[in-house]
Each structure stands twice: as structure tokens, then as C-alpha cells.
Amino acid sequence: MKPEKTAMIRFYEELNDFLHKKNKKRDIVFHFFNQPTVKDIIESFGVPHTEVDLILVNSISVEFDYHLAPGDRISVYPKFESFDIQKITKLRKSPLRNIKFILDVHLGKLAKYLRLLGFDTIYKINMDDASIVNQSKTEHRIILTRDIGILKHNKVQHGYYVRSDDPKSQIKEIIQRFDLKNSITPFSRCLECNGILKQVSKTEIIERLDPATRKYYKTFYICNKCDKIYWKGSHYQQMAEFLSEIVGFNTSTEDT
Numbered sequence: 371m372k373p374e375k376t377a378m379i380r381f382y383e384e385l386n387d388f389l390h391k392k393n394k395k396r397d398i399v400f401h402f403f404n405q406p407t408v409k410d411i412i413e414s415f416g417v418p419h420t421e422v423d424l425i426l427v428n429s430i431s432v433e434f435d436y437h438l439a440p441g442d443r444i445s446v447y448p449k450f451e452s453f454d455i456q457k458i459t460k461l462r463k464s465p466l467r468n469i470k471f472i473l474d475v476h477l478g479k480l481a482k483y484l485r486l487l488g489f490d491t492i493y494k495i496n497m498d499d500a501s502i503v504n505q506s507k508t509e510h511r512i513i514l515t516r517d518i519g520i521l522k523h524n525k526v527q528h529g530y531y532v533r534s535d536d537p538k539s540q541i542k543e544i545i546q547r548f549d550l551k552n553s554i555t556p557f558s559r560c561l562e563c564n565g566i567l568k569q570v571s572k573t574e575i576i577e578r579l580d581p582a583t584r585k586y587y588k589t590f591y592i593c594n595k596c597d598k599i600y601w602k603g604s605h606y607q608q609m610a611e612f613l614s615e616i617v618g619f620n621t622s623t624e625d626t
Contacts, residue, residue, distance in 0.1 A: 409434035418521030420529035479537035488555030565595030
């Protein structure tokens, strides 16, 4: 066996969420053999590579495939919210400008909340990890998950580990993490299938409405994929109240 080597690593800010208590917010001296990549070392501490936006080795920005040398000092940083590091980071070719999501099987409620806010969100209860990773790569979608393991897959470019296990806290977390508040377009997507809603005349769908709905409502929307019909009934009012409570977004509840 080749001789053991030593290096030092430190994780900053919310990356400490993934660390064992003894390793949080401190320089960590570790031992290694051969020449592992810095990605391997980072993930060996439980931190998914998708959570990392900047790696400095001896104060120089490196890529995930950098091979460690004895005595290296590694600093690992999460997403920077307050300033642009595009000129110095080597980890991402470019950010995703058209935000689209794909969620694992544990986040069904969050998927509906994201669709309610108008975000393109794929969620299927029977999707396995491989399918999620492949669709994420093909369609340039951000993986949202409560399973750290899926984010360590080499094919994953954009992903986020959802910290909270409460759906209302989760949607607040995602809005803040991806700075989505100004991109909200409520009631523009189907909650069931993620299709786009478009207004439809009452006469076109009147045979599908029950008598009370025909009598009291005049504005209707239909999904372009599954044909589900929406109108501003009691469920709409409840969702409007939810929007106001969660994201401070007010919308009319009157049928026009």
C-alpha cells in the first residue's frame, strides 16, 4: 500500500448542515491514500457536490476533478447570494436561467406548491433515482430531494438538498434559495400534471360542469395536457390565502 498522506479541509456556511458535529465550522485534518479527487473527498464528508459553488485549494480555484497532493489546504463554499463569483469559480459553466425542477418521491406536497406558484415541476411517485437523474440532465432541471445520495451522482449538475421536512417551510426555503419571489406566476399551471392553464369559454365546457358551478361561475381555465378544468371556487380562495401567508403574494379571488 502506498504511504498515507495528510491534507486539511474546511466547509463554510450552510455546507456545515451535512457535517458531523465534530467537523462543523473548523479546519479538518484528514488522511488519504493515492490521489483522490477533491470531489471524492468533499462527498466523503457527506456534502453533495451539487451544494458546492467554489473550491479553493491553496487559495486557487479548482474543478471537482482536481487530484489532491500532500499538504493541500482546501476551502469549500456554498452558493454565493451577495456577489458574483462567475469569474473565479470553475465548477459551473453557467447558471440555469430558465428554472425548472424535478422532485423525488418524498416531495409530493412541495411539487404541488411549486406548480401553484407557476414553476415547471416534474413529480411522479414511481420515478426511481436513475430516471430522475437522467431527466434532470436531459431537460436541464434542478433536482430537489431529501435524499443526499442522489445528489452525489456524477451526472447531476444542478441539485439541492431540501433541509426542512415541513412542506410550507420547504416552499419558503426554495423561494429564498433560488431567489424566485419575482418569478411567481400563480395559477398558471395544472396542479395535477404540470400542464399550462389557458382560459376557456364557458360554452365550450358547460356540459362538464355541475349545476351549481354553471350558475355561480363564469370564468374558467383548462389544462393543455390533461384537460382538467379550474375556476375560482372555494379551493381557489384557500390557495390564494396560502399564497398570501407563505410568500406575501396577493391575488384576486373574485370571479370575473
